[in-house]
Amino acid sequence: xxxxxxxxxxxxVRFAYGERPILDELSLTIRxxxxxxxxxxxxxxxxxxxxxxxGRLIPSAGKVFVEEQNVPSLxxxxxxxxxxxxxxxxxxxxxxxxxxxxENVAFPYREQTDLSEDMIRTLVLMKLEAVGLRGAAQLMxxxxxxxxxxxVALARAITLDPSIMLYDEPFTGLxxxxxxxxxxxxxxxxxxxxxxxxxxxxxxNETLRLADRVVVLSAGKVYCDLSPDEIRASTDPFxxxxxxxxxxxxxxxxxxxxxxxGDLLAS
Amino acid sequence: xxxxPIALLTSLGHAVTSRLDRLGLATRFAIAVFSVLGxxxxxxxxxxxxxxxxxVRSLSIVIVSGLFVGxxxxxxxxxxLQRYGSTxxxxxxxxxxxxxxxxxxxxxxxxxxxxxxxVTAEIGLMRATDQLAAMDMMAVDPLARVIAPRFLAAxxxxxxxxxxxxxxxxxxxxxxxxxxxxxxxxAFWSQMQASVDVRIDIVNxxxxxxxxxxxxxxxxxxxxxxxxxxxxxxxxxxxxTVVTSxxxxxxxxxxxxxxxxxxxx
Amino acid sequence: MNxxxxxxxxxxxxxxxxxxxLFLAMKVGNLAGFDTGTAYVIEARFDNIxxxxxRAPVKSAGVVVGRVESINxxxxxxxxxxRLRISSAFRFSKDTIATILTSGLLGEQYIGLESGGVPExxxxxxxxxxxxxxxxxxxxxxxxxxxxxxxxPGQTK
Numbered sequence: 254x255x256x257x258x259x260x261x262x263x264x265x266v267r268f269a270y271g272e273r274p275i276l277d278e279l280s281l282t283i284r285x286x287x288x289x290x291x292x293x294x295x296x297x298x299x300x301x302x303x304x305x306x307x308g309r310l311i312p313s314a315g316k317v318f319v320e321e322q323n324v325p326s327l328x329x330x331x332x333x334x335x336x337x338x339x340x341x342x343x344x345x346x347x348x349x350x351x352x353x354x355x356e357n358v359a360f361p362y363r364e365q366t367d368l369s370e371d372m373i374r375t376l377v378l379m380k381l382e383a384v385g386l387r388g389a390a391q392l393m394x395x396x397x398x399x400x401x402x403x404x405v406a407l408a409r410a411i412t413l414d415p416s417i418m419l420y421d422e423p424f425t426g427l428x429x430x431x432x433x434x435x436x437x438x439x440x441x442x443x444x445x446x447x448x449x450x451x452x453x454x455x456x457x458n459e460t461l462r463l464a465d466r467v468v469v470l471s472a473g474k475v476y477c478d479l480s481p482d483e484i485r486a487s488t489d490p491f492x493x494x495x496x497x498x499x500x501x502x503x504x505x506x507x508x509x510x511x512x513x514x515g516d517l518l519a520s
Numbered sequence: 521x522x523x524x525p526i527a528l529l530t531s532l533g534h535a536v537t538s539r540l541d542r543l544g545l546a547t548r549f550a551i552a553v554f555s556v557l558g559x560x561x562x563x564x565x566x567x568x569x570x571x572x573x574x575x576v577r578s579l580s581i582v583i584v585s586g587l588f589v590g591x592x593x594x595x596x597x598x599x600x601l602q603r604y605g606s607t608x609x610x611x612x613x614x615x616x617x618x619x620x621x622x623x624x625x626x627x628x629x630x631x632x633x634x635x636x637x638x639v640t641a642e643i644g645l646m647r648a649t650d651q652l653a654a655m656d657m658m659a660v661d662p663l664a665r666v667i668a669p670r671f672l673a674a675x676x677x678x679x680x681x682x683x684x685x686x687x688x689x690x691x692x693x694x695x696x697x698x699x700x701x702x703x704x705x706x707a708f709w710s711q712m713q714a715s716v717d718v719r720i721d722i723v724n725x726x727x728x729x730x731x732x733x734x735x736x737x738x739x740x741x742x743x744x745x746x747x748x749x750x751x752x753x754x755x756x757x758x759x760x761t762v763v764t765s766x767x768x769x770x771x772x773x774x775x776x777x778x779x780x781x782x783x784x785x
Numbered sequence: 786m787n788x789x790x791x792x793x794x795x796x797x798x799x800x801x802x803x804x805x806x807l808f809l810a811m812k813v814g815n816l817a818g819f820d821t822g823t824a825y826v827i828e829a830r831f832d833n834i835x836x837x838x839x840r841a842p843v844k845s846a847g848v849v850v851g852r853v854e855s856i857n858x859x860x861x862x863x864x865x866x867x868r869l870r871i872s873s874a875f876r877f878s879k880d881t882i883a884t885i886l887t888s889g890l891l892g893e894q895y896i897g898l899e900s901g902g903v904p905e906x907x908x909x910x911x912x913x914x915x916x917x918x919x920x921x922x923x924x925x926x927x928x929x930x931x932x933x934x935x936x937x938p939g940q941t942k
Binding site: 565568569571572575576579615619679680681683684686687688690709712713714716717718720721722726 | 788791792794795797798799801802803805806808809810812813814815840842849
C-alpha cells in the first residue's frame with residue numbers, strides 16, 4: 254500500500270483561549286477511510302480540534318499533520334491547497350444566505366475551477382441528488398428547514414470530492430428523522446467517496462450507529478478511544494454518564510461555587 | 521464613595537490601551553484588505569453587486585437630499601445677498617458650497633447611514649452564521665471575496681453620488697432662484713462659471729469624496745468583520761459604523777479643507 | 786434579481802454619476818472654455834499689481850481671452866511680473882497695452898488688453914511693452930488731495 258495509513262496525526266497539541274486552557278498535550282491519530290466521532294462536554298475542545306485540523310486555529314505547541322503536512326506551519330497558499338481536499342459541515346450549515354441552493358453548491362466550482370456552465374449545472378444537480386434535494390435547487394436558504402439546510406451544506410461540502418470531511422455538530426437542532434437522514438448520508442458518502450470523516454457531536458445514539466471509533470475528550474486530553482461496542486459495554490462512570498445522560502457524575506452538575514448555605518447567608 | 525486614584529488611573533490606562541489595540545487591529549486589517557485588492561480587479565463582476573447595493577440603492581436619498589439642500593441654500597443665500605444687492609451671485613455661493621463642502625460631506629454622511637450600516641450588518645451576520653468561516657474552509661479568502669468588493673464599491677460610489685448630490689443641489693437652487701424668485705437665468709449661470717474652477721473646486725471636491733469613500737468603506741467592513749457574533753454584537757457594530765464614519769468624515773473634511781483651500785489666493 | 790439586471794442598474798448609475806460630473810465641469814465650472822484648447826503665454830510687467838490674483842481673468846473689450854498664470858516679483862527691478870495665458874484663438878499686436886482694471890467699484894481685479902495697430906503679433910514668451918499699473922485707492926486719494934492743494938493755494942492758507 255503506497256498511501257500512508259494515518260491521514261491525520263495530532264501530536265502533543267496545546268491550545269488555550271487567553272488564560273483558559275482547552276487542549277493540553279493532546280495526541281490523536283486518525284486513519285484513512287474511518288469515521289471517527291469526537292465526544293466530550295461542551296467547551297471541552299471538540300470544535301477547537303476541528304479548527305486545528307482545518308488550520309483555522311494555531312496551537313500554542315505541538316504539531317498537526319494532515320496528509321503529512323504540518324498544518325500550523327503552512328503558508329496561506331499551501332493551506333488553501335490543502336483545504337481544497339477538506340470539506341467541512343458547519344453547525345448550522347453556514348449556507349450563503351444571499352445565494353440560492355443551486356448557487357451555494359455551485360460556489361466551490363465557480364471559485365476553484367474553470368468548468369463550463371453546463372458542466373457545473375450537471376455536477377451541482379448530481380450533488381444535490383445525492384442529498385435528495387435536486388428539486389429544491391432554486392429555493393433560497395431562508396425557505397429551507399433546518400434539516401434541508403444541513404443537507405444542502407453537506408452537498409456543498411462535498412463538491413470538490415474532499416478526502417477528509419469535518420462535521421461540526423451535524424445533528425444539533427434537528428428532528429429525529431433529519432438526524433437519521435444526515436447520519437445515513439454521512440455513512441454513505443464516506444463509503445462512496447472514500448473519505449475520512451471526523452464528527453464532533455453530542456448525539457450518542459446516532460454516533461454509536463455511525464462511527465467506527467469514538468474518542469472522548471476530557472480535561473483537554475483523550476479520555477478514551479473505543480469502538481461503539483466497547484462504549485456500550487463500558488462500566489466507566491464517566492462514559493456511563495455520557496451514554497445514559499445522567500445529570501451528575503464525574504462531570505458535575507454544579508459549576509464550581511462556594512458553599513451553598515454559606516453563600517445564601519452571606520448577604 | 522471616595523474615588524480611588526489608583527483605580528481611576530487603571531481604568532484610564534485600560535481605556536487608552538484598548539483603543540490603541542483596536543487601532544492596531546484596524547491598521548493590520550486595512551493592510552490585509554489592500555493586499556488583496558488586486559484580486560478583485562481581476563474579477564470585476566464581484567463589485568457590480570456591491571455597487572448595486574451601495575450605489576444604486578442610495579441614489580434616491582442622495583438626489584432628493586441634494587435637491588432640498590440646494591433649495592434651502594438658495595432661499596437662505598438670497599436673503600443675505602439681497603441686502604448687498606448682488607443676488608446674481610446666488611449661483612456662485614450655492615455651487616461653491618455644494619461642490620467644495622456639502623456635496624462630499626453630506627453624501628458621505630448619508631452613505632454611512634444608508635449603505636455602510638447595511639454592509640456592516642451583512643458582514644457581521646455572515647460572520648455570526650459562520651458563512652465567512654465556511655468560505656475560508658472552502659479555500660476562498662473572505663477578505664478578497666466579501667470584504668474587498670464592498671470596500672471598493674464605497675470608493676467608487678461616493679464620488680459619483682457626491683457629484684449627483686451637488687448637481688441636484690444646483691438644479692434645486694436654480695428652481696428656487698431663477699424660476700421662483702426671478703433672478704436672471706444668464707447671470708445665475710455665467711457668474712457661477714466665472715467663479716467655479718474645475719481644478720480647484722470640482723476636482724478637489726471629487727478627491728474629498730474619494731478619501732471619504734476609503735474611510736467610510738474601511739470602517740464599515742472592519743466593524744462588520746470584527747463584530748461580536750451575536751445579535752447584540754451586530755447591532756452594536758452597525759451603530760458604531762455610523763458614529764465612527766460620521767466623525768471620521770467630519771474630521772477628515774477639516775484636514776482636507778485646510779490642505780486644499782488654505783493659502784489659495 | 787439576476788446578473789444582467791444588476792449590470793443594467795449599475796451601468797445606469799455609473800452613467801448618471803458621470804453625467805453629473807460632466808454637468809459640474811461644463812455647466813457649473815469653466816472647463817467648457819478655452820482651458821482645454823491651445824494657448825500661448827506672454828509676460829507683462831507692472832510697477833504695482835494691487836490686488837490682482839493668480840487665475841484672474843484677462844479680458845479684451847470685456848471678453849475673457851485668458852487667465853493670469855503666475856505672479857512674481859523681479860528681484861532686481863522690483864517690478865511685478867505677471868505671466869498671462871492667452872487662448873490661441875486671439876492675437877494681439879506687439880504694441881498692446883495691458884492695464885490692471887477693477888470690475889465694479891469693489892469687484893475683483895483683472896487685466897485688460899488693448900490691441901494697438903502694429904501688424905506684428907505677440908507670440909509665446911513675448912513681453913507686453915506698455916503696461917499701466919493698478920489704481921491703489923490710497924495713492925489715488927493722496928494724489929487727489931495733492932492736486933486740489935496745488936490748484937487752490939490761497940484757500941489752504
